[in-house]
Amino acid sequence: MPAQGRDGQNRFIEFAIIVVVVVMQQAPVSDLSVLERQRLHFDWQQQEQPSRHSYDADLCVRSLNSFTCFSNGLPDLAQYSMPVASNFEEAGVAASNCNPKRRKAESSPKSKQDESNCKRGKQERRSESRQQNNRKEASGDTSSYKNEEHPKADYIHVRARRGQATDSHSLAERVRRERISQRMKYLQELVPGCSKITGKAGMLDEIINYVQSLQRQVEFLSMKLAAVNPLAADNNFSNCSMGISSEPMEQPFLHFNSLQAHPCSGLDMYMDSSSDLVPDGSSFVSCSALNSLYGVEFQLGRGTAAFPFQSFQGNLLPNNLKMEI
Amino acid sequence: MQLTSSFKLVFLKQMLRGFLLSDASSNSMSFHERKNAIKLSADAAIAFARGRTRWSQGLITNLSKNEKNKEILKSLLGREYDNLRKPCGNSLKIPRSKKILRRCLRMCSRRKKAGRAQHICKSILAKALAKKRIQVLKKLVPGGESMDGFSLLDETLDYAMSLKAQVDVMRRLLKTSKASLNIKQMKAWGQGGLDFTAGGHL
Numbered sequence: 312m313p314a315q316g317r318d319g320q321n322r323f324i325e326f327a328i329i330v331v332v333v334v335m336q337q338a339p340v341s342d343l344s345v346l347e348r349q350r351l352h353f354d355w356q357q358q359e360q361p362s363r364h365s366y367d368a369d370l371c372v373r374s375l376n377s378f379t380c381f382s383n384g385l386p387d388l389a390q391y392s393m394p395v396a397s398n399f400e401e402a403g404v405a406a407s408n409c410n411p412k413r414r415k416a417e418s419s420p421k422s423k424q425d426e427s428n429c430k431r432g433k434q435e436r437r438s439e440s441r442q443q444n445n446r447k448e449a450s451g452d453t454s455s456y457k458n459e460e461h462p463k464a465d466y467i468h469v470r471a472r473r474g475q476a477t478d479s480h481s482l483a484e485r486v487r488r489e490r491i492s493q494r495m496k497y498l499q500e501l502v503p504g505c506s507k508i509t510g511k512a513g514m515l516d517e518i519i520n521y522v523q524s525l526q527r528q529v530e531f532l533s534m535k536l537a538a539v540n541p542l543a544a545d546n547n548f549s550n551c552s553m554g555i556s557s558e559p560m561e562q563p564f565l566h567f568n569s570l571q572a573h574p575c576s577g578l579d580m581y582m583d584s585s586s587d588l589v590p591d592g593s594s595f596v597s598c599s600a601l602n603s604l605y606g607v608e609f610q611l612g613r614g615t616a617a618f619p620f621q622s623f624q625g626n627l628l629p630n631n632l633k634m635e636i
Numbered sequence: 637m638q639l640t641s642s643f644k645l646v647f648l649k650q651m652l653r654g655f656l657l658s659d660a661s662s663n664s665m666s667f668h669e670r671k672n673a674i675k676l677s678a679d680a681a682i683a684f685a686r687g688r689t690r691w692s693q694g695l696i697t698n699l700s701k702n703e704k705n706k707e708i709l710k711s712l713l714g715r716e717y718d719n720l721r722k723p724c725g726n727s728l729k730i731p732r733s734k735k736i737l738r739r740c741l742r743m744c745s746r747r748k749k750a751g752r753a754q755h756i757c758k759s760i761l762a763k764a765l766a767k768k769r770i771q772v773l774k775k776l777v778p779g780g781e782s783m784d785g786f787s788l789l790d791e792t793l794d795y796a797m798s799l800k801a802q803v804d805v806m807r808r809l810l811k812t813s814k815a816s817l818n819i820k821q822m823k824a825w826g827q828g829g830l831d832f833t834a835g836g837h838l
Contacts, residue, residue, distance in 0.1 A: 480743070481740075483736050484736060487786075491786065494790060494793070498792065498793055498796075501793060501796055502796070510762075511762070511766045512762060512766050512769060515766060515770065515773065516769060518792060519773055522792065522796055523776060525796065525799035525800060526776070528803045529799065529802055532806040532810060533675040533678060533806065534671050536671075536674050536810055537670040539813045539817060
């Protein structure tokens, strides 16, 4: 086959085009169009420019992969795959210095996703790893081929952008950087007041401050609870019905054990997240006293609007106070 | 996304159970003991409510180091205790990203010799700063030492949200108990069957 010369190759390519047209009528169009387009494009390139840089290396490997899976999928073309593959081999040899590194990048156990190579070759100039997931759905056809070929492939296949190094190290670095920046974005949304800060170090600073402040708040609140607790111990947790009005939920009740079977007040309180407690007599509190109660009912609901409150079984105390916070 | 009412409720329920179990409400403890018991219940409850994440496992492991707390944790968490007790034994730091970083730094220093000094210096400096902060973050997030860069950020996100929920619920609990305290006081004053039906919103 290598001895055929250019004429032979030309003729072969024409034949391949005819074959493509024939086969396209038999197989799903999208598959073939991608793969065939790739192959033909590569052949054309081979004739015109013997070697370019990363583009060629990538395309070569991609085409090899895609072509092998193509040939697996359509066995009637298998006999023709050999001569064309030889072209690829030549091209592979020509750009061989790039290839091993590419292979190394592929084989470095980067991580957790299977990617479909075939479809990706079509979109060379776009950024790689972040759109993997999006393209995964789109490449459902070719992925079946891919999975037969590389059932155990666990790599992220990263495409080098045009004009950038194909070094496995820099590729891995770029993947890592993109992942980190993605997570930084989420954290930026979480931490209040962080949208103006760019740069990793500043963001990390803010995150650290935020987590530290939250932890300190927990400490402080537990201290305050410890201070409040023994005094209100008898009636504090014996019957609490609290409405937590963050979101309306369909889960109406929750039972839990009371702290002490104490003939004392339970509370119906409907708390609003925004309001602050003003402890004076200008508030309704509903306490139903219980002697030996083991049931407490929670009720969720919006704190602001009209609320159905729970009165428990057995009001022993004459006082019924309703509190609405 | 995870700060739902049900999550907060589960947390609250567990925390109150923890108060029961650790007898936090009795007067027999000193102030500090009480505070520690409350904090223990709160932490265990938030880890329980969150389920199985790296930070929750690390949290339970840290809490279990104290023998006294172990019993309380066991009875509080029940079945979940074993699940949360850090089954993942990867306490080794994952060296992968470090190797790449080191190689990159080496290459950077090589390039630096070629004359692009300033640009590379900045990046090295930025990396060093970031590295320092990541170390601080690792100490903050429970179980953080054995995580690498990505998962650390993920866990930080998760942990921060859970902390927020924890603070929220505890604050409301505090409000409630303060209010109940005031009611008790009011009852003490108004003993004898007065009806407190004072009107008005807060």
